[in-house]
Ligand SMILES: Nc1nc2c(c(=O)[nH]1)N[C@H]1C(S)=C(S)[C@@H](COP(=O)(O)OP(=O)(O)OC[C@H]3O[C@@H](n4cnc5c(N)ncnc54)[C@H](O)[C@@H]3O)O[C@H]1N2
């Protein structure tokens with residue numbers, strides 16, 4: 001149980017995590033398009049058709065031939081109408097125009113559209129104003145050319161990307177299977193919210209935190225009954241979960257206490273990849289493999305859960321799905337100064353705000369202890385403070401990880 005790295009630098013531990021995840025990348029599946037939201041694309045998508053597929057009108061009005069326009073107003077003859085839907089095969093000759101709606105195919109010969117509001121109509125006589133050639137025309141292929149690669153393997157499927165696939169007529173996409181996740185909290189002191197508290201007990205808040213973070217990342221985690229501080233019960237529950245889930249997240253019981261049984265169980269029945277990372281909060285973090293699962297032992301302090309989930313939890317989830325697109329990390333200017341007197345990388349709860357000049361500022365919360373959940377609730381980002389002792393002045397440029405925007 002002792003031949004594993006310990007006390008890793010944050011980047012070293014992230015590299016191990018990425019390696020472990022890449023070695024256990026999940027299978028490719030082809031769900032219906034409506035099930036592809038938030039998933040990670042497994043292969044490039046090449047456009048089977050152009051977008052728009054045909055020249056069409058951007059406005060409701062009249063399709064015309066630009067060559068017919070002369071002076072401020074030109075009288076044209078109305079010869080038909082083309083609504084969005086089936087192309088009727090209309091063709092315009094000299095001096096002719098056709099009524100057209102937004103999205104309708106342009107009749108042959110037409111190259112310009114005059115909007116309805118600027119046109120006077122009297123029977124089949126239509127007066128149109130001067131216009132630039134091609135005005136209000138949307139050309140075939142101007143958005144996407146057939147054969148072009150429009151989406152890349154490793155990208156996360158946002159609603160706009162799924163919608164792009166739909167516009168190309170694709171009814172499913174190759175994506176990596178989403179990991180199944182079991183969530184455990186542990187500790188004899190924990191009580192379900194809603195139940196009475198006895199002296200020495202606290203309510204279990206990490207379960208909601210972790211379940212919420214996972215759900216916000218599009219996963220469907222399963223919460224297991226809370227683990228008591230009993231090694232045999234921890235062993236049975238974790239071994240059970242590890243044979244049925246891709247990921248097992250635990251929180252608590254991973255540090256140095258007499259009741260911290262998770263490292264011993266994972267070390268005995270699985271393989272520990274690392275234990276303890278030079279970060280704050282979150283130092284006692286542990287990554288292991290057991291049976292078919294990757295197991296991430298998050299420290300029990302609530303803010304440690306937040307920091308280790310956003311860093312290592314997400315890295316595992318993304319790595320298993322082959323996501324190469326990085327999560328959004330912003331840069332913002334520090335409000336006030338800070339002084340850091342320890343060597344670990346630190347994650348500070350903070351609030352983001354953008355000023356009237358468009359400068360993003362990050363305002364650290366003074367509470368730094370990892371049990372102070374209130375400060376996390378009052379914040380919307382973690383601000384990253386690099387390794388080493390630091391004295392940072394007002395205006396210093398900081399990396400920030402938003403976790404609660406919008
Ligand atoms: N001698 C040492 N003591 C501690 C060390 C150390 O290195 N040596 N590390 C400290 C650090 S840093 C952290 S973080 C914690 C992590 O300890 P564990 O992961 O073993 O977590 P627990 O002891 O079980 O719990 C820590 C703390 O969090 C509360 N907790 C746990 N689970 C929940 C939950 N589901 N909801 C709300 N609160 C929870 C628990 O009651 C404790 O107060 O260890 C330090 N000690």
Ligand code: MOO
Nearest residue numbers: 281282283304370
């Ligand atoms: O690393 Mo612990 O997570 O500081 O509180």
